[in-house]
Amino acid sequence: MPKLSIEDLKKMREDAARKRILRDGESRVRITIHMGTCGIMSGARDVLKAVLSEVEASDLKDTIVTTSGCAGLCSREPMATVEIAGHAPVKYVDLTAEKVVRIVKEHIAGGTVVQELALAVGSEMTR
Amino acid sequence: MQKILQIVEKWGGRKDCLIEMLHDVQTEYNHLPESALRVLSARLSVPLTQITHVATFYASFSLVPKGDTRLRVCMGTACYQKGGNRILEALERELKVKSGEVTPDGEFSLESARCIGCCGIAPALVVDDDDVFGKVNPTKMKKFVADIKKKKQAGKQSAAEA
Amino acid sequence: MEPRLSVLICSGTGCASNKSMEVMDALRKEIATRGLEQEVEVVQTGCQGFCAVGPIVYVQPDDVFYQQVGVKDVPRLVEEHFLKGRPYKDKLYVPPMGGMPIPKLMDIPFFKSQVLVALRNKGLIDPEKIEDYIARDGYQALARVLTEMKPEQVIECVTKSGLRGRGGGGFPTGVKWASARKASGDIKYVLCNGDEGDPGAFMDRSIMEGDPHSVLEGMCIAAFAVGSSQGYVYVRKEYPLAVQRIEVAIEQAREFGLLGKDILGAGFDFDVEVRRGAGAFVCGESTALMASIEGNPGEPRAKYIHTVDAGLWNRPSCLNNVETFANVPMILQRGWEWFSSIGTGDVSQDPWGGSKGTKVFSIAGDVNNTGLIEVPMGTTLREIVFDIAGGLPEGKRFKAVQTGGPSGGFLPESLLNLPVDFDRLVEAGSMMGSGGMVVLGHDKCMVDSAKFFIDFTADESCGKCTPCRIGSKIMLQSLEKISEGKATEEDVEQLERVAHEVANLSLCGLGKSAPNPVLTALRYFRDEVMAHVHEKRCPAGECKALITYSIDAGKCTGCTLCAKNCPTDCITGERKAAHAIVTDRCIKCGSCKIVCNFDAVVVQ
Numbered sequence A: 001m002p003k004l005s006i007e008d009l010k011k012m013r014e015d016a017a018r019k020r021i022l023r024d025g026e027s028r029v030r031i032t033i034h035m036g037t038c039g040i041m042s043g044a045r046d047v048l049k050a051v052l053s054e055v056e057a058s059d060l061k062d063t064i065v066t067t068s069g070c071a072g073l074c075s076r077e078p079m080a081t082v083e084i085a086g087h088a089p090v091k092y093v094d095l096t097a098e099k100v101v102r103i104v105k106e107h108i109a110g111g112t113v114v115q116e117l118a119l120a121v122g123s124e125m126t127r
Numbered sequence B: 001m002q003k004i005l006q007i008v009e010k011w012g013g014r015k016d017c018l019i020e021m022l023h024d025v026q027t028e029y030n031h032l033p034e035s036a037l038r039v040l041s042a043r044l045s046v047p048l049t050q051i052t053h054v055a056t057f058y059a060s061f062s063l064v065p066k067g068d069t070r071l072r073v074c075m076g077t078a079c080y081q082k083g084g085n086r087i088l089e090a091l092e093r094e095l096k097v098k099s100g101e102v103t104p105d106g107e108f109s110l111e112s113a114r115c116i117g118c119c120g121i122a123p124a125l126v127v128d129d130d131d132v133f134g135k136v137n138p139t140k141m142k143k144f145v146a147d148i149k150k151k152k153q154a155g156k157q158s159a160a161e162a
Numbered sequence C: 001m002e003p004r005l006s007v008l009i010c011s012g013t014g015c016a017s018n019k020s021m022e023v024m025d026a027l028r029k030e031i032a033t034r035g036l037e038q039e040v041e042v043v044q045t046g047c048q049g050f051c052a053v054g055p056i057v058y059v060q061p062d063d064v065f066y067q068q069v070g071v072k073d074v075p076r077l078v079e080e081h082f083l084k085g086r087p088y089k090d091k092l093y094v095p096p097m098g099g100m101p102i103p104k105l106m107d108i109p110f111f112k113s114q115v116l117v118a119l120r121n122k123g124l125i126d127p128e129k130i131e132d133y134i135a136r137d138g139y140q141a142l143a144r145v146l147t148e149m150k151p152e153q154v155i156e157c158v159t160k161s162g163l164r165g166r167g168g169g170g171f172p173t174g175v176k177w178a179s180a181r182k183a184s185g186d187i188k189y190v191l192c193n194g195d196e197g198d199p200g201a202f203m204d205r206s207i208m209e210g211d212p213h214s215v216l217e218g219m220c221i222a223a224f225a226v227g228s229s230q231g232y233v234y235v236r237k238e239y240p241l242a243v244q245r246i247e248v249a250i251e252q253a254r255e256f257g258l259l260g261k262d263i264l265g266a267g268f269d270f271d272v273e274v275r276r277g278a279g280a281f282v283c284g285e286s287t288a289l290m291a292s293i294e295g296n297p298g299e300p301r302a303k304y305i306h307t308v309d310a311g312l313w314n315r316p317s318c319l320n321n322v323e324t325f326a327n328v329p330m331i332l333q334r335g336w337e338w339f340s341s342i343g344t345g346d347v348s349q350d351p352w353g354g355s356k357g358t359k360v361f362s363i364a365g366d367v368n369n370t371g372l373i374e375v376p377m378g379t380t381l382r383e384i385v386f387d388i389a390g391g392l393p394e395g396k397r398f399k400a401v402q403t404g405g406p407s408g409g410f411l412p413e414s415l416l417n418l419p420v421d422f423d424r425l426v427e428a429g430s431m432m433g434s435g436g437m438v439v440l441g442h443d444k445c446m447v448d449s450a451k452f453f454i455d456f457t458a459d460e461s462c463g464k465c466t467p468c469r470i471g472s473k474i475m476l477q478s479l480e481k482i483s484e485g486k487a488t489e490e491d492v493e494q495l496e497r498v499a500h501e502v503a504n505l506s507l508c509g510l511g512k513s514a515p516n517p518v519l520t521a522l523r524y525f526r527d528e529v530m531a532h533v534h535e536k537r538c539p540a541g542e543c544k545a546l547i548t549y550s551i552d553a554g555k556c557t558g559c560t561l562c563a564k565n566c567p568t569d570c571i572t573g574e575r576k577a578a579h580a581i582v583t584d585r586c587i588k589c590g591s592c593k594i595v596c597n598f599d600a601v602v603v604q
Ligand SMILES: Cc1cc2nc3c(=O)[nH]c(=O)nc-3n(C[C@H](O)[C@H](O)[C@H](O)COP(=O)(O)O)c2cc1C
Pocket: C164, C165, C166, C167, C168, C169, C170, C171, C173, C193, C194, C195, C196, C197, C198, C281, C282, C283, C284, C285, C286, C287, C319, C320, C321, C322, C324, C325, C434, C508, C509, C510
């Protein structure tokens, strides 16, 4: 990686921001597992493993699996966020490996939100 | 000896990295053996008294070996409020040692920890360095200890078979 | 002045792909052209769940939703709504019949009242991918600083913003940077305090784990401002994941030329190393922290020479907290006016005149939602405990909230309307500290809780100065006597006297603030303390020496669960008949009460 100049940084921001926008095709879906210490101890690693193997087993090529830091609501860990192009993100809470497999099957592959596992739709405001 | 020299090497033999080196020694040997401190003293040209001062000042270091399995009960504010002391007492009864001690067979050591930053799922308990259990129940400690023993036994067996 | 209207623009994936960011720029420009900047603020939001009709523009407090807004709609929208005060009909959103089956995130109280600045990337980026941070405007502030600003201008911006240190004391950050800049010396250090010793706080851990680059960018900007080329992040060893993520972030930043020599080709050098703590609370104190980085025992020294003049290796050193640094890029990017529009007081004349921006709190203890929250300074305790954290679990009543950890105090119900900022908390006898908040229900004893903190201090006192070393032991002994029902009024008087002496005479902040838990317990919960002294009774039922366990024969069903779980076999009784506790063998471990399904175990 060559060192960035100011122009490179600006361009990189645009490219990276564009890449984060989901669209139909190779990156239609993103599922983020929240992996801070609290999340991990509540079982986020098992959840992540289950997602990865289910995504592979179902051959969901347009799905990006990623991790992130703590989502703030420790009492409801492990948490995950599912974003599908053109739809509001959905936050799932109190997850286990079994529950998240259901989410991959029903929400990501099937397109219906698993209502009883979902906390809310949408995301937070940043100033 | 070789290990200690590697550790010194890793930190470029810098005196100011003494605490980092002690962390590595502690990870390697489960405590700070006197022989290791002597090597550090010679290599870094820091008097042994100074090294011992550092080693005894910080709670992370121990001059005596810890148990094979280290149980650390979080005693941060949130865990204490949610009964962390009951967890510690239950383990003291179960292992028949006081907090800060090692069981005679060297299998377990029991300590209290200063907040592991997992207040959201208090009370919490850490096994060895990074295996954290949240929302633990003092009445389940007998089973908790038995499960750890079982897991270790199984681990040893499969290692022996392999 | 508070803006009259807030315009919320969705930057979620759906709306962003429909060019919502261009609409936002157009709105900002149009609002400026019409001279409405003071009246109308533009806020970027995450996805609100209306992607099908994006880009969405939402105006508060009017509660008006616009859909499919394009750049060409902007002038009309601004004129009609913001100038003439009537909705712009063409793009008005009419909701479909029938509600959503799942609530919107921003309708959930836990999320609704939060304002994310330091936690802006919370849960949104992969902390181990620098590209994710850059995609969310990361390192843009640094680029601006290095190309367009002089160090003095950076310091002025931070000073005017009103940012005060988030590590405890609330020292104005700009003032500290200005002194560090002025200090003479070729080599200066920028240090980040990630020791987070308060047992009950975890925001710094979360920031280091979730968004490490925000801290590095803040440090880099500070280094440019004060003229430093070497930094250290001091992280407590108990946070292995935070250590790892900061280390990965440093590696990546170096690779991209955002740390190291000639950063961004602008001729500025700065690099950072990580140092792990080793389990000593006092190492959060500035001089002790510096001693520890040097490889010495972490003992504080008197500060008649400030660390900005002679700190680490006796060179000028600028130490700030993790959260303080995480705020810095946002201030440089959005401007000091924006930052100082949030919060309390007025900092235009006096940097100590108010508390600006937001504060992250970790909320734990007896509440329904435990976790991390970020709210504007000045939010009341009541909003935090009851609205955001969802109040206490069923069956528990509020007794106190402890803020600031071992340096803070207990605040009672009568202070729930207190706006939380640096100065109000100090007036109430507590402290902001690093932002730990632990809620105590009615069944928690204040003597026991105060004893918990003094036990902590007595254990963590480094022993260098006598008032702290001996004073904390004396306080602990007095509290033990009280909790055992052996204390007299003189003991309480002595406790109070020693507490004041420790506060006045100790060398460092540890001892100076250590008596706060005791003093607030006596100030706000004196009756409860005195019940231990006069009546030899612990009203909350926690002090072991003053309570007995018994079984309510009316409620007991004889299920034998308690007897099975009793570690000393002191519960007798036949199956299906009422049980009883043999009091002299009872060790008051509470196991029977935990397992009883019929609420038949009574503590008196
Ligand atoms: C006993 C003691 C412990 C402290 N612990 C911490 C800590 O864990 N984290 C922290 O940021 N500041 C801590 N501080 C405050 C620091 O000394 C220092 O004021 C702060 O890091 C400066 O950064 P700020 O101005 O950004 O807050 C502590 C102070 C004392 C006296």
